[in-house]
Amino acid sequence: MNILKLTINGVSHIKAVPATMTLLDFLRDEIDLTGTKNGCDSGECGCCTVMINGVPMLSCIMLAREVEGRVITTIEGIAKGNHLHPVQEAMIEKGAIQCGYCTPAMVINGVHLLENNDNPSNDEVKECISATVCRCTGYNSIEKAIHSAASKMRKAKHG
Numbered sequence: 001m002n003i004l005k006l007t008i009n010g011v012s013h014i015k016a017v018p019a020t021m022t023l024l025d026f027l028r029d030e031i032d033l034t035g036t037k038n039g040c041d042s043g044e045c046g047c048c049t050v051m052i053n054g055v056p057m058l059s060c061i062m063l064a065r066e067v068e069g070r071v072i073t074t075i076e077g078i079a080k081g082n083h084l085h086p087v088q089e090a091m092i093e094k095g096a097i098q099c100g101y102c103t104p105a106m107v108i109n110g111v112h113l114l115e116n117n118d119n120p121s122n123d124e125v126k127e128c129i130s131a132t133v134c135r136c137t138g139y140n141s142i143e144k145a146i147h148s149a150a151s152k153m154r155k156a157k158h159g
């Protein structure tokens with residue numbers, strides 16, 4: 001067992017974790033944050049993406065003990081109270097959600113992209129989306145949602 005101290009969605013946690021437990025299992029089974037999905041358990045699909053110190057990473061191929069002292073953001077930490085992030089709003093408006101298995105990771109990656117670049121090119125949006133496999137939507141609606149969120153964020157910032 002390892003004693004793990006970390007911050008998840010703004011809340012500090014101290015927990016004993018088995019040395020071999022993945023961050024994905026830790027979040028889902030120990031912290032009850034089940035928004036982060038397990039699509040392949042092998043680093044292939046991207047569905048398990050969370051932000052670690054502000055950078056999207058795959059939680060299924062990372063051990064929980066490796067994130068000692070880090071700041072983790074999961075999909076549950078993206079909305080502020082009742083206010084969805086523009087990426088979440090746009091995913092709903094553009095019908096970019098079907099089974100929703102990929103959606104948390106798409107949102108995490110989209111938020112990271114737009115927080116660093118609120119006017120991304122088509123290629124940049126496609127690259128962002130390509131980090132996650134979606135079996136349902138054909139990607140077009142997700143792409144439209146990211147562009148729509150970018151536009152909203154620019155308007156909010158620059159008027």
Ligand code: FES
Pocket residue numbers: 037038039040041042043044045046047048049058059060061
């Ligand atoms: S569940 Fe982690 S990459 Fe697929």
Ligand code: FES
Pocket residue numbers: 096097098099100101102103133134135136137
């Ligand atoms: S909405 Fe089903 S995998 Fe993307």
